[in-house]
Amino acid sequence: MTASKDQTIKTPTIGAAQLKLLKRLCQACAVSGDESEVRKIVLEQVRPHVDEVYTDALGNVLAVKHAQGEARLRVMLAAHMDEVGFMLIHDDQDGFYRFDIVGGIDPRQLPGKLVWIGREHIPGVIGVKPIHLTSDDELSRTIPLENLRIDTGGETTKVKAGDRATFATPFLRLGDCLRAKALDNRLGVATLIELLRLAPGNIELLAAFTVQEEVGLRGAQVAAYRLNPDLAFVLDCTPAYDLPAWDGSENAQYNTRLGGGPAIYLADSRTISDPRLVRFLVETAESAGIPYQIRQPGGGGTDAGAIHRQRAGVPSVSVSVPARYAHTAASIARLADWRQTLALVHAALQRLEPHILSQDR
Amino acid sequence: MKPLIQKLVETDGPPGYEGFVREVIRSEIQPLVDELHVDALGNLIAVTGQVAPNGKRIMLAAHMDEIGLMVTHVDEQGFARFTNLGAVKAQHLPGSRVRFLNSALGVIGRERAEEGNNFPDLNRLYIDLGATSRETCPVHIGDVAVFERPFADLGRRWIAKAMDDRVGVAVLIETLRQIRSTPHQLLFVFSAQEEVGVRGATTAAFSLDPDIGLAVDVTDTGDTPKGIKMEVSLGKGPAIKVRDSGMLTDPRLVAWMQRVAENAGLPYQLEILERGSTDARAIQLSRAGVPTGCLSIPCRYIHAPSEMVDSADVENAVRLLLELLSRPANLS
Numbered sequence: 001m002t003a004s005k006d007q008t009i010k011t012p013t014i015g016a017a018q019l020k021l022l023k024r025l026c027q028a029c030a031v032s033g034d035e036s037e038v039r040k041i042v043l044e045q046v047r048p049h050v051d052e053v054y055t056d057a058l059g060n061v062l063a064v065k066h067a068q069g070e071a072r073l074r075v076m077l078a079a080h081m082d083e084v085g086f087m088l089i090h091d092d093q094d095g096f097y098r099f100d101i102v103g104g105i106d107p108r109q110l111p112g113k114l115v116w117i118g119r120e121h122i123p124g125v126i127g128v129k130p131i132h133l134t135s136d137d138e139l140s141r142t143i144p145l146e147n148l149r150i151d152t153g154g155e156t157t158k159v160k161a162g163d164r165a166t167f168a169t170p171f172l173r174l175g176d177c178l179r180a181k182a183l184d185n186r187l188g189v190a191t192l193i194e195l196l197r198l199a200p201g202n203i204e205l206l207a208a209f210t211v212q213e214e215v216g217l218r219g220a221q222v223a224a225y226r227l228n229p230d231l232a233f234v235l236d237c238t239p240a241y242d243l244p245a246w247d248g249s250e251n252a253q254y255n256t257r258l259g260g261g262p263a264i265y266l267a268d269s270r271t272i273s274d275p276r277l278v279r280f281l282v283e284t285a286e287s288a289g290i291p292y293q294i295r296q297p298g299g300g301g302t303d304a305g306a307i308h309r310q311r312a313g314v315p316s317v318s319v320s321v322p323a324r325y326a327h328t329a330a331s332i333a334r335l336a337d338w339r340q341t342l343a344l345v346h347a348a349l350q351r352l353e354p355h356i357l358s359q360d361r
Numbered sequence: 362m363k364p365l366i367q368k369l370v371e372t373d374g375p376p377g378y379e380g381f382v383r384e385v386i387r388s389e390i391q392p393l394v395d396e397l398h399v400d401a402l403g404n405l406i407a408v409t410g411q412v413a414p415n416g417k418r419i420m421l422a423a424h425m426d427e428i429g430l431m432v433t434h435v436d437e438q439g440f441a442r443f444t445n446l447g448a449v450k451a452q453h454l455p456g457s458r459v460r461f462l463n464s465a466l467g468v469i470g471r472e473r474a475e476e477g478n479n480f481p482d483l484n485r486l487y488i489d490l491g492a493t494s495r496e497t498c499p500v501h502i503g504d505v506a507v508f509e510r511p512f513a514d515l516g517r518r519w520i521a522k523a524m525d526d527r528v529g530v531a532v533l534i535e536t537l538r539q540i541r542s543t544p545h546q547l548l549f550v551f552s553a554q555e556e557v558g559v560r561g562a563t564t565a566a567f568s569l570d571p572d573i574g575l576a577v578d579v580t581d582t583g584d585t586p587k588g589i590k591m592e593v594s595l596g597k598g599p600a601i602k603v604r605d606s607g608m609l610t611d612p613r614l615v616a617w618m619q620r621v622a623e624n625a626g627l628p629y630q631l632e633i634l635e636r637g638s639t640d641a642r643a644i645q646l647s648r649a650g651v652p653t654g655c656l657s658i659p660c661r662y663i664h665a666p667s668e669m670v671d672s673a674d675v676e677n678a679v680r681l682l683l684e685l686l687s688r689p690a691n692l693s
Contacts, residue, residue, distance in 0.1 A: 252434040252442045253484065266503040267431055267446065272377030272554060274401075278503075294502045296433040298444045313401035313564030360380060361403045 012198055012346045014339045018190060021045065022178070023171040025186035029116055031085030031102050031164035032215045035059055037119065038081040038189065042209045045193045050207070060223045061209040068201035073354050076206045076229035076314070077195060077345075078220055078303045079188030079236065080213030083181070084327050085166040086115065088150065088159065095152040097124075097159065100145070103214030107145050109328050114168035115150055122158050123168060127151040167329035176335045183331040185213070187321045188235035191342050200350045213303055217270070220303035224310035230357065231277065231315040233345060234304040237333070238263050238295055238320035254296065256322035258334045261291030262341035265318040268298065270305025274315035276359050281317065284348045290340050295320065315357065319345055362535055362675060365389070366519065367512040369527035375429025375505045376446045376557045378462060379403055382425045386530060386551050393537050394549070400568060403553035404561045408546065409537065415689040416544030420571035420651075421536075421682075422562050422640040423529030423578065424555030427522065428664055429507045430459060430488070432500050439492030441467065441500055445483060447556030452480045453665045458509040465490055465499040466509060508666040517672055518595065524668035526555065528658050528675055529577035536682045543686050552640050559607075562640035566647035573614070573690060574644030574653035577678065579660035579668070580605075580632050591634070595659050596671040598628030599678035602655035607638025608645055613692040614654030618685065625684045627677055632657050652692060656682065 021041075030038035039061055046063045047053055053063040061081070067073075084103030092098055097117075101107070111128035126148055129138075152159050169181035180186075192207055199205045206227040210219035224232065242257035256263040264281050265273050285292040308316040321341045323333040374382035383405050391397060394407040405425065412418055428447035435441050455471040467490040471481050488506070492498035500506075508522040521527075533549055540547075548569045553561035555578075566574065580600050583591030593600050601618045602610050615631075622629040634657075645653035658678055661669040 250436050252436055254434075267377065267444075272446070272557060272560075275378070296444075297431045297503060298433060308402070309560055309563050311564065312568035313404075313561075315401050357401075361378075361399075 012194060012342045014335060014342065018194060019173065021193065022186060022190045025189055026171045026180040026182050029085070029121060029164065029166045030082050031087070031166055032082040032212045033102070034164050035081045035211045039209070042081065042189065042193065046196050046207070049197045049199070056222065056226060058219050058222050059211040060219045062223060062227060063196060063207040065196055065199040065205040065207070067204040071354065072202065072204045073231065073352055074204045074206055074229045075349065075352060076208060076224065076227050076232040076307065077192055078208040078210055078223065078232060078234045078307060079192040080185045080210045080219065080303055081189055082211055082214050083166060083184065084214050085164055086150070088117065088161050088163045088165065091161050092149060095154040095156055096149040097152070097161070099150050099165065102164065103327070105327050108142050110148055111143055113329050115165040116168045117150065117152065117159050117165040118163040120158055122152060122155055124150045124152045124165065169330050178333045178335060179330055181329060181331070183323045183333050184237035184326045187237045187323070187333060187338055191235050191338070191345065194342055195346060195349070198346055203349060203352050210303055217301065217303050217306035221306035221310065224307040224314060228311060229314055231274070232304065232307045234302045234307065234316065234318040235345065236302045236318055236320045237323050237326065238300070239326040240322035240324045256293055256295050256320070258322055258324060258332070258337065260293035260322065261337060262344045263293050263295040263320045263322050265295050265302070265304070265320070266297050268300045268302065270301030271308055271316060271318070273304070273317040275361050276356055277315055277317035280356060281319065281344065281348055284351060285344050288343070288347045290344045290347065292344060362531055363514065363519070363672070365534060366528060366531045369530055370512050370521035370523045373460060373462060373507045374425050374427055375507050376426040376554045377403070378505050379425040379553050383551065386425065386534065389534050390537055390549070400565060402561050402564050404565045405551040406565060406569070407549040409549070410543055410546045412546045413544035416546065417572040417690055418546045418548060419573045419575060419686065419690070420548040420550055420566060420569050420644060421533055422550040422552050422565070422574070422576045422644065423533045424526045424552045424561065424640055425530060426553055426556050427507055427525065428556050429505050432502055432504045434502060435495050435498045435500065437495055439494050439498040440487040440489055441498060442487055443483070446505065448664055450664055451483055451486070454486055455481065457666050459488060459506040460509040461500050461504050461506045463499065463504065467506070510666045518669055519672060520667040520669045522666050522668065524660055524670050525579045525663050528579060528660070528670050532577050532658065532675060532678045532682065535679045536686070539679065539683055540686060544689050545686060547686065555640055559638070559640050559643040562643035563647065566644040566651065570648060571644070571651055574641060574651045576639045576641035576644065576655040578639040578655060578657055579663055579670070580634050580657035581637070581663055582659045582661050585661060593630050593632050593659050595661060595669065596673055597630050599674055599681055600630045600632035600657040600659055602632045602634065602641070602657055605634035605638045606636050607642035608653070610641070610654050611652040614652055617690060617692055618654060618656070618681070621684045622681055625680070627681050627684065629681065630659070
């Protein structure tokens, strides 16, 4: 460990304050392209703890916490602020709105769900024909998106085409579990805010709270260009599908498991993680006694997909908090996984030294 | 060139894990170049020569990586489930042997087919490493493997795994060995992670910022029984790419390459590839844009465990490159 001894070593914790902040973040609405509600919270939270903070042309919040001393690694930490959701695309009169999906949402999830529309969180519902009137044939089919409407119950003055909407899910803590919408990726945002508060002095910390991740890693692409880091860690939230198989056979496609600790990425469809950074995270976890899991290699993608290909290349790795039911109205995550993710990344940053990049990949 | 190609194809290098191949290439070219380094993504970049008044900075790219597999789960019985790194085709897998970077060997098995003889989903396949439990399995989640298939000399034609694109790597190494004088500064890039989306070439092209780009890679052929319709055959010379699904070649480069081949009396073919692309795509779109072409080695059975090339095409590719690079590039 190379944590500087001249300053009080702050230990990462998840307490009442962090939970309260996560609740605010999750209940804010920030569908890709209109992240202002989350951006305001982020700006308010990070301003007291950083040396520079600004909003870039696409809406990313970029914050810099300078290193103490010279020749320090420039380390980018990215967490996306946006969430999947909806955009109202046509006013059908009388409070009915045609809408489209923003990001990846299974259309089978939609009928009957409550939504919040626009910056004022106007309530609506994705209406569906009652079962009394539904034929057997209709019951066996998915209702196509173009047949669905968001119904505001007649409210038309505060709602218009172009407004975004999200699932209307209040944040709830259930013992060691958290249940909310948009845990993907407010968990990452909350973690990054905490890391800025606890920033170790051995690195130049370049934080990017990114926009438009869910529609193609767009914010991260320009953020990485601007920050021009030596290496990057991406903080995200990844699906856990750790349910028993219906026939009792071994579940070989769980992606991650709740309670398994932070999920370290090796490969997804957009990135092959830098093996040096993977080894470094694993060594850090093992030496600090922090549980971790390897996310199953496969599809999906994080901001690392845009960051690692930027300029002359940026060694990158992603670390995610696992959560069940991602991109639906309610996800479930474990407090312990979040706490351990924060602890792992914090411990890793403290022991980062430039020689990590002179090792063989 | 046969011993060089054999050494290269029998070295393993799945995307993102090109270390072994990189070291083989490094030891081949180290004495021949002015400057050599490995960049952030693992590309091996070698620079040679200075730019003469009538010369250019020319980036030459051939990718080091080959398609591979990565373990996603080892089950209680010791069978390893896996995902693909690059465009692995499921029909080539059942019965194939694979080798992991830690030297562990396995054979790919298939769950009992429920619906006829359709090509299996990767999720229904597994690697059997001869283990009897998770604990005794020699590989873990995240370990990477490639096809286990040695080089074979069939006379005029050669087969091996990873001809895509070690044959291109060999062509560049041989060109570097033979070139006597050039007005150009040559920027050799042995690129990483091509098979997962031309990622290495993307960052290398940005950092080198060349005047001209030229990729050397393999291309399909249309000369097999009931094969794809394509005007490229094995043995009729290296192919000058006109177009593929990721790039329209700069017509000035096509004309330059054709003209030089004709003047030198070298055989060539024009290539239009309907599916697939190369590092040339990434180079062309780098920064403010780079005039870019691609010299292709015709290759049958691309991404199968045995890919076939014709030795004359390989040798003629080197000759054409030497002709192209020995004189000023006239792109008018």
